[in-house]
Amino acid sequence: MTKLVEMSGIEKRFPGVHALKNVQFDLHSGEVHALMGENGAGKSTLMKILSGVYTRDGGTVDIDGFDTPPDSPRAAQDMGIGIIHQELSLMNDLTAAQNVFIGREPRRSFGRLDENALNTQTAEIFASMKLDMDPRAQVGDQTIARQQLIEIAKALSYKPRVLIMDEPTAALNDVEIAELFEVIRRLKADGVGIIYISHKMDEIKRIADRVTVMRDGAWIDTLDAAQTPLAKIIELMVGREVKDEPPVIPDTSGAETALEVRGLRRGREIHDVSFSIKQGEILGFAGLMGAGRTEVARIIFGADPRDGGEILVHGQPCNIRSPYDAVGAGIGYLSEDRKHFGLALDMTVRANIAMAAMGKFTSKTGVLNEAAMKQTADGFIKQLGIRTPSDLQDVGLLSGGNQQKVVIAKWLLRDCDILIFDEPTRGIDVGAKSEIYRLLEDLAAQGRAIIVISSELPEVMRLSHRIAVMCEGRLTGILPGGADTTQEQIMELATRREAAPVGE
Ligand SMILES: Nc1ncnc2c1ncn2[C@@H]1O[C@H](COP(=O)(O)OP(=O)(O)OP(=O)(O)O)[C@@H](O)[C@H]1O
Ligand SMILES: [Mg+2]
Structure with missing residues (x-):
């Protein structure tokens, strides 16, 4: 097994922050090496040094076949090091293909851009990822998930020997993640070494061969992924044991209803959604990606119009037509799209x-x-x-x-006394996740009504006093929270499709 990368004694300081302290890391050809650690542990900084974005203050970086480490992102590319950054870096006004080949577009004689070659080559990369996207599509029109996939295609287009993926799946759904893992397996088989950063713990077991844990800018341990229990990895990351108990469900039988939604409709997306939530309650929304949960939240918040249905706040019908109206009515919405x-x-x-x-x-x-x-x-x-x-x-x-x-x-x-959190822990580490859970519980205990949308089932089950499940724009059921409800029950409702009417 060739060693592609060997970093040791790496030091990096920013004003007021000792970001990397004597860190070591190595990578073999054909392996997935996961880099784990809490928010701010130094993962992205270490990878930015490897990919020529930052210069190190100390230590050595050996890259197979080269005498000196990269001193710029371009130099890193030339050495076969590709990186998918945590923050998307695409140009919204350009097409997918133009983004993938930005700065090195195929040209014909006289330097004219070869649009055909550009689009064909991009289409080939998309096909290898099983990504159904027109290379001519405008990037700004794409969802965050699809922008992330374009970003991945861009990194693949360099045919790197070392591929760094900094939280590539934060915005992807289960199907997209499965496709990405297929791509990773093929790259591995071709001998590419992959450095994988993620806060989704289950992915480590699925994809990683080795795991390196960092904490507070320091190297803690490097372990075999298959032989190390997740609980052990979490303990090393956080520096203590993380215990997460199921919710203590408060008795809200006497509480006032904070929000009621009746017969909400919008186009073909949302069909007749009705539910209510009391003060002091945490109502979780489970469902597969595209089930319509975010859409319901956006309608309640006035970010999207509705075709029918009523919204009642503290029992009063409320004509919410814009986020401004919603905030005025005491409704807050933490969107899944943080950039906006x-x-x-x-x-x-x-x-x-x-x-x-x-x-x-x-x-x-x-x-x-x-x-x-x-x-x-x-x-x-x-x-x-x-x-x-x-x-x-x-x-x-x-x-x-x-x-x-x-x-x-x-x-x-x-x-706000009604708060909607859409994927509140995306990109947040395990330790901080439980802090945020506790915070949401505190907010509920203060009498606020909390709606939580999460694509992570364990999170919904951990938090919710009741669990609303959606499938294809319909509310298919509301289950009690706590230990009485199983993942299977939720999944059954999340996949319960309405039978298509005869003739459709
Ligand atoms: N350009 C910079 N200037 C100043 N401080 C920085 C800079 N880049 C990173 N830091 C600091 O260095 C530390 C490590 O940050 P880094 O982005 O590497 O963390 P991370 O492990 O990738 O975290 P996350 O999981 O949240 O992405 C943090 O304290 C961060 O605030
Ligand atoms: Mg980071």
């Missing part, structure tokens, strides 16, 4: 959090109360475990998962 949430990346954590409720921090004469802003920001940093040198760090410099926590803090500050 407008974190101001070049502003501080403090400013980003405070921005959500400027009125709270401005005096009658318009003076900003920085001390109060700091206090609030520090409170959230502590409560959510946001890893940052201080509340004055620019949000753009935080690790991916920590940026996400800032988004959550913003919504918490708005004091």
